[in-house]
Amino acid sequence: TNGSAPAVPSDQYDSLYLSPVTVGSSTLHLDFDTGSSDLWVFSSLQAQSSLVGHDYYMVDPAKEKQGYTWKISYGDGSGASGKVYADKVVVGGVTATAQAVEAATAVSAQFTQDVDTDGLLGLAMSTLNTVKPQQQKTFFDTVLKQLAQPLFAVDLKYHAAGSYDFGFIDKSKYTGAINYVNADTSKGWWGVSATAYSIGNASTSATVSGILDTGTTLLYVDTPIVKAYYAKVKGSKMDNTQGGYVFPCSATLPDFSLTIGGVKQIVPGKHINYSPTSAGNCFGGIQTNDGIGFSILGDIFLKSKYVIHEMGSTPRIGFAQQ
Numbered sequence: 054t055n056g057s058a059p060a061v062p063s064d065q066y067d068s069l070y071l072s073p074v075t076v077g078s079s080t081l082h083l084d085f086d087t088g089s090s091d092l093w094v095f096s097s098l099q100a101q102s103s104l105v106g107h108d109y110y111m112v113d114p115a116k117e118k119q120g121y122t123w124k125i126s127y128g129d130g131s132g133a134s135g136k137v138y139a140d141k142v143v144v145g146g147v148t149a150t151a152q153a154v155e156a157a158t159a160v161s162a163q164f165t166q167d168v169d170t171d172g173l174l175g176l177a178m179s180t181l182n183t184v185k186p187q188q189q190k191t192f193f194d195t196v197l198k199q200l201a202q203p204l205f206a207v208d209l210k211y212h213a214a215g216s217y218d219f220g221f222i223d224k225s226k227y228t229g230a231i232n233y234v235n236a237d238t239s240k241g242w243w244g245v246s247a248t249a250y251s252i253g254n255a256s257t258s259a260t261v262s263g264i265l266d267t268g269t270t271l272l273y274v275d276t277p278i279v280k281a282y283y284a285k286v287k288g289s290k291m292d293n294t295q296g297g298y299v300f301p302c303s304a305t306l307p308d309f310s311l312t313i314g315g316v317k318q319i320v321p322g323k324h325i326n327y328s329p330t331s332a333g334n335c336f337g338g339i340q341t342n343d344g345i346g347f348s349i350l351g352d353i354f355l356k357s358k359y360v361i362h363e364m365g366s367t368p369r370i371g372f373a374q375q
């Protein structure tokens with residue numbers, strides 16, 4: 054089998070993308086996240102007050118995996134925890150009959166406030182799953198054998214609805230060739246490395262190692278590259294109150310690219326104007342990864358591409374131009 058689910062921006066800045074998923078008998082809107090490996094949902098186990106505005110999973114005690122718990126914390130300091138059930142999960146017509154569904158008993162304030170997100174569906178390696186006493190499989194791992202091809206493809210768009218394809222490559226969603234590179238899955242993520250970057254027409258050799266992450270809004274790279282980029286943006290500055298580089302909203306932003314597998318993967322300058330700030334300037338889509346130790350190729354990087362994540366005998370990543 055194969056299937057496709059829409060990926061709809063949650064707001065006008067593409068802060069995150071939401072996809073409809075049937076969990077048990079409810080349809081929830083989940084954030085598909087290639088940067089983590091837990092499928093967790095808002096649930097009837099939570100206090101009613103934290104469910105306001107959310108769709109949520111009505112737990113069935115008969116389906117509980119007794120004694121199983123989960124607890125996850127994310128790079129932005131948010132987190133959630135709860136109990137585990139085995140239930141039917143359907144994504145774009147692809148069905149996992151006994152998928153580990155992690156029902157929240159508690160979520161951090163960021164999740165309670167974001168009434169559009171009813172949970173996350175992790176698409177990194179199952180080695181990062183947080184369920185105890187026994188790690189559980191991601192949805193992708195659960196359905197892998199029933200898929201026509203062992204892959205999913207990510208088609209996030211700039212200020213528009215895109216999609217996640219499971220088990221097939223949709224030729225109508227890209228132009229030109231697909232450029233494949235081996236994925237480094239040793240740390241549990243979809244890892245890639247670049248051999249150069251370019252700002253406008255100027256190319257610089259550098260090793261940029263990072264992870265593809267649909268759950269991260271922006272593009273985080275090494276500080277010297279970020280400094281070199283904003284040196285080309287008149288009036289740009291690092292604004293600690295805003296938490297990153299900002300610039301006049303009228304600025305023209307150069308394109309940025311990373312050379313992966315010998316091919317320049319270009320991020321259009323337009324995509325790098327992420328959003329206006331409360332201070333009357335605009336917030337950059339490229340920011341520093343200081344302290345993380347690797348780059349995070351988030352939505353700003355992904356939303357101009359069709360990216361195939363193939364879990365074959367050698368995991369591979371394929372890049373094509375939308």
Ligand SMILES: CC[C@H](C)[C@H](NC(=O)C[C@H](O)[C@H](CC1CCCCC1)NC(=O)CCNC(=O)[C@H](Cc1ccccc1)NC(=O)N1CCC(N)CC1)C(=O)NCc1cnc(C)nc1N
Pocket residue numbers: 068069084086087088089090125126127128129130131163167181182183266267268269270271
């Ligand atoms: C099993 C854990 C799992 C692998 C975990 N994975 C991740 O954190 C990466 C994962 O992709 C998560 C998935 C997020 C989590 C929050 C909700 C949305 C999805 N990504 C991040 O945490 C990256 C940083 N966060 C983001 O990119 C959030 C996402 C968001 C968007 C809208 C509303 C709310 C949140 N957006 C922003 O920061 N921005 C958008 C809004 C703008 N005003 C500022 C920039 C991890 O590494 N955790 C280890 C970890 C824990 N604690 C910390 C402090 N750092 C850590 N790395």
